[in-house]
Amino acid sequence: MGKPLKIILSILAALALLIIVVISALFIFIDPNDFKPEIQAAVKDKIGRELTLEGDLKLSVFPWLGISTGKMTLSNAKGFQPKPFAEIEESDINVKLLPLLSKEIEVDRIVLKGLTVNLAKNKQGVNNWHDLTDTKPEPPAADSGAQDTQPTDEAQTLLSIGGITIENARVDWDNQKSGKHLEIKDVDLNTDKIVFDKPFSVNLALTVLNAQANLTESIKLTTDLTVNDKLDNFRLADVNLQTTTAGEKVPGKSLTAALTATDVLLNLAKQDLKISTLRVESGALKVAADITGTRIKDQPLFQGPVTVAQFNPVQVMKQLAITPPTMRDVNALTRLAMNFSLQATDDSADLQNLVIKLDDTTIKGSAGVNNFSQPAIAFNLTADAVDIDRYLAPEKETDKKSKPIASPAVTTAAAASLLPVETLRKLNANGELTLHKMKINNLNMQDIHLKLSAKNGIVTTQQNVNQFYQGSYSGNLNMDVRNSQPVLAVNEKINRVQVEPLLKDYKGEARMRGVVNASAQLKAQGNNKDEIKSSLNGQLSFLFKDSVILGFNLQKIIDNSKALIKGAPLPTDNKHDQTLFSEITGTAIVNNGVLSNNDLVAQSSKLRVNGKGNANLNTETLDYKINAMLLKSPDANTGQQAEKMTVAINVGGTFSKPSYTIDPSSLLTEKNKAKIEEKKQKLLDKLDKKLGPGASDLLKRIF
Structure with a gap:
């Protein structure tokens, strides 16, 4: 047995010596820079772009087969600016030789330094990378009668990458069709060793500059990413995304936000998405959700529960450098929370099982928006008790006595007149609001039903108050805003309303008691309260x-x-x-x-x-x-x-x-009626005696 072993060892030693000799010869006799023209010609033939290799090419063979480059540039597409489509200062990539014998590709860390990519879209909507992504259909293979077979696990090639490092990269995006221009700079990417179907860490940082809006956004992302060998199934674990937006127009000149998720599953083959324990925080605002998506490329549908934790709206407005309104109640607008079930597409959003808690008011129901480009709003909401006066501007005691009485429909018309005509003209809404109790302008109402219908420049509201100071109220308002000057029509009726408590609540005093029934049919036109009053008819x-x-x-x-x-x-x-x-x-x-x-x-x-x-x-x-x-x-x-x-x-x-x-x-x-008549008759009798009969008749005709 000793002799065969010696023979085998001698053969292996000879092979090793041969490999060393070949590698030495490669370094001595082969210069990769001699192949630059062939490489550039191959790129030109394959994609029709000019590749310029300005730096030296450095070759390594054992134990890593790799190449390092200096500066490289790839020309832009025809019809676009002469600046390069992409350029890189230096790169380094190596593949281990021996694992190739067992169909394993083991790549050392890929390093790209100084990468710059110039992306553009012209006024016709054509981008400068379409020629790189368009693929020509391959001719159908001849039918051999044999069934297609999938490669076995043993036949598949295994790939692993020691990691990716991108340093100081930059992307310039110029959209001439929309006029938008963005610059993404300081792009740094680092990953751990990349192996298919195994998690590896990803660290990404970049800065986005929007010169038109004078905004700067810094983004940092960390996650553990898992990718399959087909590159159509992704899993991100422990996602942490931090953003900071800065600019003169940003409230407080700087706004930070954080997005986290425990698990994100994306299956491109099945077009499925699942985001677990999603959290979004910005200042005091905290949103939690669990979202699933289906058919995300063809007909995306996203759904799941969403919760907005209780926060202080006044405090948030101050953080955003927004001056809160001065209200009658200092505790108003200090508590807001909501939760709902979300169903959203790329063009709509529907909120079911909606619960909103604003201060001491609870609102339940549903709301939705269809067609984001021309929104159609629908809602059906019910509130337990709303004290609107808490949110109005402080009222002086003298204001109560001087303010005129206005019905709900007239008040609605006056409020609507404050909105721009163009806003009302575009309004497309249909919904109902029910309130068990409401207080407004110190008036107390119970069992209120409101309906709104707005479309194509016609706005209609219906109001019913079933318990209104021991009586009832009903009314409707129709607004035609298709022309520059709105036209309004009001139809109202109150039945068996007690006057004294109504006036006491509204004006602070009552100068009348009793029960009133009344109705009104009025029309007006105008863009403000004064114009509406001066044109009122009915x-x-x-x-x-x-x-x-x-x-x-x-x-x-x-x-x-x-x-x-x-x-x-x-x-x-x-x-x-x-x-x-x-x-x-x-x-x-x-x-x-x-x-x-x-x-x-x-x-x-x-x-x-x-x-x-x-x-x-x-x-x-x-x-x-x-x-x-x-x-x-x-x-x-x-x-x-x-x-x-x-x-x-x-x-x-x-x-x-x-x-x-x-x-x-x-x-x-x-x-003195009797005395005057008596004296008048005596005077007339005297005239008849002195002037003759008939004189008194002449005097009567004169007076």
């Missing part, structure tokens, strides 16, 4: 039952006027003055913001009132003439109704401060 009607006007005593006004005429002392003031009416009715026509009411009727056991006049909504002034018929009490001796007396009253002033004055002539006429 009609309305009202009916007050069992009403009491506080601070106004019609009987006392008449008595004071009588006493003043007689020269008698005025009656003692009474702070609890009031006038009772069993019913007040009327209708009105509105023309260019002026309300004309010609059939005001009020009655009680002692009064009959008829009136007419105007209320100017633009100047908020009153101009009314009221005739009050005072019914005297029955005579105690005869039991018969005494003679009626009519008094004329002028109502002026403003909505918030009306004034009442008596027409003195009406009192004088009633008081």
Whole structure:
């Protein structure tokens, strides 16, 4: 056995010596730089681009077969700028020789230094790398009748790379079609040893410059990556992505964000994506999600639960250098959290099982957006209790008494008028909102239903309040914003609403009691509140039952006027003055913001009132003439109704401060009617005696 072993060892020694001799000969007799023309010609023939090898090529053979290069450039595509498509300062790649005998490719660390890539897209939308990625279809192979066979595991070549290092790389992106230009610089990439189907660490850092927006974004990524040999199945574990955006227009001039995920699975063959325990944090804002995606290349669909942890919106606004609004409640807008089930495509997003908690309000339902380029919004939401006044600007005590009463539809119209016409014209929305309780402008409402429909420049809202101060309210608003000046139509009705508590809540005081039924049909046009009021046209009607006007005593006004005429002392003031009416009715026509009411009727056991006049909504002034018929009490001796007396009253002033004055002539006429008639007749009789019969008839015709 000793002799054969010696023979084998001698053969191996001879082979080793032969290899050493061959390697030595390669270094002595072969210079890789001599093959530069052949290499450049091969690249030109294969891809049609010019390859320039400026630096020296250095060859290594054993135990690594490799090559190191100096500076190399690859020309740009035809029709683009003359600067190179890519250039590199130096590179180094080595493959181990002996594992090749067993079909194993073991590559040493690949090192690329000073890599620059210039990517571009022209105005026609053609990019400068399309010729490198387009592949020509191969002619079909002749049918040999044999079935295709897949290579066995033993026949497959195994590949491992000792790692990849890219230092100080740069990518320039020039999109002439959109006018966008980005520069990605300081790209550094380092990986561990790369073996298919085994995890290896990845560390990536880069900086993105956007000169147009004056923004700089720094990005750092660390993860453990696993790739299969077909390069269609990827797994990223312990993903950690950190970004910092800086610029003059960035709130606070700098904004940081972090994205982490425990596991990301991407299967390109099946077009599946799964992201587990995704976390996104930026300042106080924290979002958590678990997302799955299907058909991500053809028809992507992403879905999964999303949670936004409770945060302080006011604090976030301050962190973003946004001045928070001044609100009546200092604790308003300090707690916000939400969660929902997300379903999203490349052109839509649908939020189901939506729960929003804003301060003390809980909102539930669903919402969605379809067609991001021209968004169509849909929603169906329910809220338990909302105090909108908490979020409004602080109100002075004097503001309560001076603010005019506005219905929900009119308030909605005024709010909508603050939005640009173009925004309303593009609005495409359809949804419903239900509120169990709501407070706005100090008015309390229960069981509220709101509907919104907006499309093609037509905006329609419907409002119903089933419990509104022991009564109800219903109304709708139609806005046509297809032209430059919006046209509005309002139709409203209130039924059996208690006036006194409504006025106390809204204005802080009530000068009237009773139950009111009213309806209004109004139209207007304009781009702001003043234009809408001045163009207001339509009609309305009202009916007050069992009403009491506080601070106004019609009987006392008449008595004071009588006493003043007689020269008698005025009656003692009474702070609890009031006038009772069993019913007040009327209708009105509105023309260019002026309300004309010609059939005001009020009655009680002692009064009959008829009136007419105007209320100017633009100047908020009153101009009314009221005739009050005072019914005297029955005579105690005869039991018969005494003679009626009519008094004329002028109502002026403003909505918030009306004034009442008596027409003195009406009192004088009633008081002296009999005496005047008696004296007038005596005068006429004297004229007939002195001037002859018929003279009195001539005087009557003159006066």
